[in-house]
Amino acid sequence: MTGGGYPRGQCLTPEREGPVRGFGRGRTGKPAQVRVAMVGEQSPPVTALTSALTALGNEVTGYGHDEVDGGLVDRLREGFRAEPPDVVHAHSWLSGMAAALAIGDRPIAKVLTVPTTVSFDAEVQRLERLVCRRVDRVLAAGGAQVRRLAALGVPRNQITVVPHGVDHDRFTPYGPSARKGKRFRLLAAGDLAVYHRFDLIVSVLPAIADTEFVVAGGPLRDNPEADRLIRCARHYGVEDRVHLLGPVDDMPALYRSADIVVCTPARSTFGTIALEAMASGVPVIASAVGGLVDTVVHEVTGLLVPPLRPADLLRAVRHMLAESALREAFGAAGRDRACARYSWERVAADTARAYARAAYGVAPAFGDALR
Incomplete structure (x- = not known):
């Protein structure tokens, strides 16, 4: 040595x-x-x-x-x-x-x-x-x-x-945003895999007015999970408000277009998506599992909810969408935390x-x- x-x-x-x-x-x-x-x-x-x-x-x-x-x-x-x-x-x-x-x-x-x-x-x-x-x-x-x-x-x-x-120079609040309509935008990202439980977000969407759910990630072709999410959206009557984009090259712009980034995995993850959202100045709602518990500071950079609990997820989304000042505060705190700690x-x-x-x-x- x-x-x-x-x-x-x-x-x-x-x-x-x-x-x-x-x-x-x-x-x-x-x-x-x-x-x-x-x-x-x-x-x-x-x-x-x-x-x-x-x-x-x-x-x-x-x-x-x-x-x-x-x-x-x-x-x-x-x-x-x-x-x-x-x-x-x-x-x-x-x-x-x-x-x-x-x-x-x-x-x-x-x-x-x-x-x-x-x-x-x-x-x-x-x-x-x-x-x-x-x-x-x-x-x-x-x-x-x-x-x-x-x-x-x-x-x-x-x-x-x-x-x-996280690359906080790439994922930043400053820069162009992806095109968006007048609806609130909930964003999720990651491989289209069952454990991400994107279907939980689809299931609460009927109870959230004027809100769309966008999923970035794939693959879309020959993917049973993509087909399942489409069927789920039809089942809940929200197929016009659920958008599966597939892999997205310009994720920073997509993050900046979101009102909330939602991470609902059923099992432990590193929390990379939450980190990128925080660096982008976007508030996060996340399942209290794995690395998300360390990354997202509850009621500081976002909200943590029990995993696989749609009712708790719905309350958190409604609460955050109703308070624009809260979203801004969570986003600013998330950016600070991402730059300082990660x-x-x-x-x-x-x-x-x-x-x-x-x-x-x-x-x-x-x-x-x-x-």
Whole structure:
């Protein structure tokens, strides 16, 4: 390990996993190389933080789909032998195990970012426990994951909360808005999947006058969930007020056109849509599940409602639509929170502090992590 400053790190990341990346400093105090091994294509969040890391003098590399197998261990072992890192940062249970096997008993700190998915399979849970025992520090996106890790037996002092970030320069209240009529607009976004429970919003729409519901996300073709939402809208007689847009390129403009962004998942998510809405200055109504509980501050940046409770959702929507000043206040507070807590700079600094804890047992001050 290096004798001072921050450790160099290598990161292993599967496709569409968490966007957290680390950075470090070497023995000279100058920025040290970070080799990020991203398994699968880069998602926009990963690209955003990669740019920040590159600006700090770090280097990002990637691994393809075909390397998520036994060959990954050999490749990592060879790489670690040629240039031993101070910190290895894995972003899934399998890549965490591969990294641990590649490192062996060498004095290299191991950091794991916990995926959002929760498995109830006994074999998978055994793997999760095993990986947690093999790493030095575990990064959780929020309280729900901390509780999940505690259930796996991970000591609290081994866990660091590092949330996912948002590009608050792209998602901003300032700029053009998508075209909109005179109706209020409720907006939801994300893949058209059952667990998002967009049908709950459709079910309360008959009781909300002069309001449309717009869904951004897909796919629309050959998608049973898209067909189900269309049938649901017909059932409730609101097919003229429900609009499935499919994937949308200019999401910032669409967010700015919304009066409320509604997130109603039935299970844990990172809360990326809520974060983007908050950065855009739009109030949020969200199910009190997973990362949404950490992201949305109830009665400050929006409203939290119990999951799968249409009556509570209806009351929240009616209350917020009736108070324009409340919507403006929630939107302004959400923007402030997104910029202060969820900027990529802040996320990177938090990750660097976690690296230092893993490698040295100490954490630098926030300002030092940015220098």
